[in-house]
Amino acid sequence: MASEGIVLKPKVLSGSISRVLESFKHDNDDVRISEPGMEDNQGNRMLPHFFLSAAISVFLVGTPALLAYNSLIDIGIDVSASPYMLVPFAMIIPLVMFPIQVFFVSRELKHRKYIIKPNSVDIEDNYLDRSIKSASFDNMTDAKMEKPLVQRLFGTGNVLLNTDGSDTKEIKIEFIDNPETLQEELSDIISETDYKQPI
Secondary structure, X not given: OOOOOXXXXXXXXXXXXXXXXXXXXXXXXXXXXXXXXXXXXXXXXXXXXXXXXXXXXXXXXXXXXXXXXXXXXXXXXXXXXXXXXXXXXXXXXXXXXXHHHHHHHHHHXXXXXXXXOOOEEEEEEOOOOOEEEEEEHHHEEEEEEEOOHHHHHHOEEEEXXXXXXXXOOEEEEEEEEOHHHHHHHXXXXXXXHHHHOOO
């Protein structure tokens, strides 16, 4: 391993699609809707600009729906008793919102890199503002690999680094190729670090 470290980048398109699809399966207690820079208690990044995506989607769907509704009134069709005609338009909003949210997530992932250094792992984000999160191998207890169903379709996965004695319980290296290989290498480094530490 080079002294300056190994730099890994997440797969942008597949990672964006995966993160948006995976966000639908989270429990209500695990709120993942936020602005960039916000994280949950596990150190995982949340969906960026969710409310902006929703507002854009409502505008894109609502404008033609209202125009169509008014056009029906103008030609003399009585729609006053049928406001439910707008329900199909409301059902389209999540479909319109999906590519908008994928766009915002892809912008975030494009500006992220993971740096594996001899003594630590850094997560560097340069989306809107610059932030670096670092965890030392001395504080890591283990490395686990996960490949959610959506990511399996794209051939990517995550490596979770559990840390001890820090505010961040977990560091997640997301949406990378060959997560099994990285997990094995990081597990070896953590084991070696634990072996060298005095008892």
